[in-house]
Every structure is written in structure tokens, then in C-alpha cells.
Amino acid sequence: MHTLLKGIRLVVFDLDGTLVDSVPDLAAAVDGALRELGYPAAGEARVRDWVGNGSLKLMERALADALGEPPSDALLARAHEAFLDHYGRDPSSRTRLYPGVREALDGLREREMPLALVTNKPYAFIAPILDSMGLVDYFGLCLGGDSLPEKKPHPAPLWQVAAHFDVAPQACLMVGDSRHDIAAGKAAGFRTAAVPYGYNHGEPISHSRPDGVVESLSELV
Ligand SMILES: O=C(O)COP(=O)(O)O
Ligand SMILES: [Mg+2]
Incomplete structure (x- = not known):
């Protein structure tokens, strides 16, 4: 298991640019x-x-x-x-999982790690996309950009999932592709992991100083 997961009891994933190329x-x-x-x-x-x-x-x-x-x-x-x-x-006909995603989710599930999803896209699109990617069963809670009054980079959605699973923020890992994920994670008191292949307004994700960068999510497991 990756050192980023040491002491972690909840992993929260971003969707667009992290799990799927949408x-x-x-x-x-x-x-x-x-x-x-x-x-x-x-x-x-x-x-x-x-x-x-x-x-x-x-x-x-x-x-x-x-x-x-x-x-x-x-x-x-x-x-x-x-x-x-x-x-x-047509929310998903050309959308694809990134390499290593299923392996990572399966590996985390085998370790009985609770998983959640926090995306800024509207909530209504989450289920159809997860469904067509075969990912519906992995996440105990999914929040969209319109689920709460605040969205990432605000920490509120991350605090909501941490509270739902009754896990302290410092035992949560936020995994994302954009500066909004890393900023939300830091503001929430989460550990942060970034992938470099997604959408970050043309800027390297290392500029956001995540706690770690993984080239593929499979590195996590
Ligand atoms: O819809 C967006 O703007 C981004 O979605 P994400 O938070 O899953 O990357
Ligand atoms: Mg994203």
C-alpha cells in the first residue's frame, strides 16, 4: 500500500479528470x-x-x-x-475510465476502505456516468457541485463526507486532478493526493503542493 494511505480510513475521489476522461x-x-x-x-x-x-x-x-x-x-x-x-x-458515450482506476478501486475495496466521491459536476449526472462505467457499487456517498451551497475548493463537501463516515479529517485522503481538489482537501484538513493527467486549467498540479502525486491510481494499491 502507498505511504499516502498510511493511517487513512476514508478515501474521497474527484470524478472528472481523476477517475474518468469526460x-x-x-x-x-x-x-x-x-x-x-x-x-x-x-x-x-x-x-x-x-x-x-x-x-x-x-x-x-x-x-x-x-x-x-x-x-x-x-x-x-x-x-x-x-x-x-x-x-x-448523452453524458457518457465517449467518456472513458483512466488506466489503473478499476484496479485501485478494487484494491481499496478489498482492504475494506470506505470510498466516497465529491465532484463539482451536477449531482444528477453522477449516477448515469458511474453506471455506464460499471462503478456504481464502489462509493458509500456521492456529492455533486449542487448538493450543498458550497462546492470545491470550499471544504464543506469534504467535511460532509468525513462526518457521514464518522472519520476525522486527518484520517481522510482527497484524490483529485485539479487545484480545486487540493485546495478543498487542504482547507478541510485532509491529506491530499493528485493525478497529473486530468484537467487543471493548463497548470501543473504540483503547483498546488499536494502531499503526493501518483501517475496512475493503481500506485495507491
Ligand atoms: O464539473 C466540473 O467542473 C469538474 O468536476 P470534478 O469536480 O469531478 O472534476
Ligand atoms: Mg476533476
């Missing part, structure tokens, strides 16, 4: 929404840098890029509705 489906939905409103598609490469703060922020960044200025609240609301509609119709 950008192809996210980009298809962003582009579908942009086209519906008469704007050109943004494409996967740019959407990759915009993911991380939930779906409303994702569409705000996409519209700001298309318009060259921040969108009005009314336009953003329409674009967000359109995104939710497109993504809801």
Missing part, C-alpha cells in the same frame, strides 16, 4: 449549446481548460470566449439550460 462528452454538450445559441463550437482542447468549477462556470467561460466579454445573466442561464439538456441526453 471531456469528449462535456465538449460535445458545450458545443451543442453554443451552436444552439448561434455561436461557433469551442472544441475539446479549450473545454478541457474550462472544466473544474461546475457546469455554470463552464458555460460562463465558453460564452466569455465566444463573446469576448462576460455574458449577461439571462444569456448564461439560457446557455446553461441548453448545456444541461445536451449533456443529459
Whole structure:
């Protein structure tokens, strides 16, 4: 077992960019929404840098890029509705598990480690995505970006899962791909582990100073 897991009694995973490469489906939905409103598609490469703060922020960044200025609240609301509609119709057909993910989850489950999921994406999309990846049975609790008033980098969702499992923050490990995961983990008093392959606004995750970086989640077990 990896030294990052020493003394750990709960492991909390991020979803997008950590367990699954979801950008192809996210980009298809962003582009579908942009086209519906008469704007050109943004494409996967740019959407990759915009993911991380939930779906409303994702569409705000996409519209700001298309318009060259921040969108009005009314336009953003329409674009967000359109995104939710497109993504809801096809949230996972091009989404893939990263290498080592199933091995890590199986290994942790064999060790009877409780597992939770905290994502900034809307809660409604979690179950369909986990279901199509064959991951529904692993997590004792899943929270979305809209499950609580605060989302990552705020520590509130992490405290919520720690309390649910009755585990002290210092015995919890947050595993994520973005500075929001690491900031939330540090603010919550969790140990933090990062993967370097996900979505971090184009910045190396080492800049966030996680307690450890693993190239593949399989290194954890
Ligand atoms: O939807 C997002 O913005 C990011 O989702 P994540 O927290 O699972 O990386
Ligand atoms: Mg992520």
C-alpha cells in the first residue's frame, strides 16, 4: 500500500479528470449549446481548460470566449439550460475510465476502505456516468457541485463526507486532478493526493503542493 494511505480510513475521489476522461462528452454538450445559441463550437482542447468549477462556470467561460466579454445573466442561464439538456441526453458515450482506476478501486475495496466521491459536476449526472462505467457499487456517498451551497475548493463537501463516515479529517485522503481538489482537501484538513493527467486549467498540479502525486491510481494499491 502507498505511504499516502498510511493511517487513512476514508478515501474521497474527484470524478472528472481523476477517475474518468469526460471531456469528449462535456465538449460535445458545450458545443451543442453554443451552436444552439448561434455561436461557433469551442472544441475539446479549450473545454478541457474550462472544466473544474461546475457546469455554470463552464458555460460562463465558453460564452466569455465566444463573446469576448462576460455574458449577461439571462444569456448564461439560457446557455446553461441548453448545456444541461445536451449533456443529459448523452453524458457518457465517449467518456472513458483512466488506466489503473478499476484496479485501485478494487484494491481499496478489498482492504475494506470506505470510498466516497465529491465532484463539482451536477449531482444528477453522477449516477448515469458511474453506471455506464460499471462503478456504481464502489462509493458509500456521492456529492455533486449542487448538493450543498458550497462546492470545491470550499471544504464543506469534504467535511460532509468525513462526518457521514464518522472519520476525522486527518484520517481522510482527497484524490483529485485539479487545484480545486487540493485546495478543498487542504482547507478541510485532509491529506491530499493528485493525478497529473486530468484537467487543471493548463497548470501543473504540483503547483498546488499536494502531499503526493501518483501517475496512475493503481500506485495507491
Ligand atoms: O464539473 C466540473 O467542473 C469538474 O468536476 P470534478 O469536480 O469531478 O472534476
Ligand atoms: Mg476533476
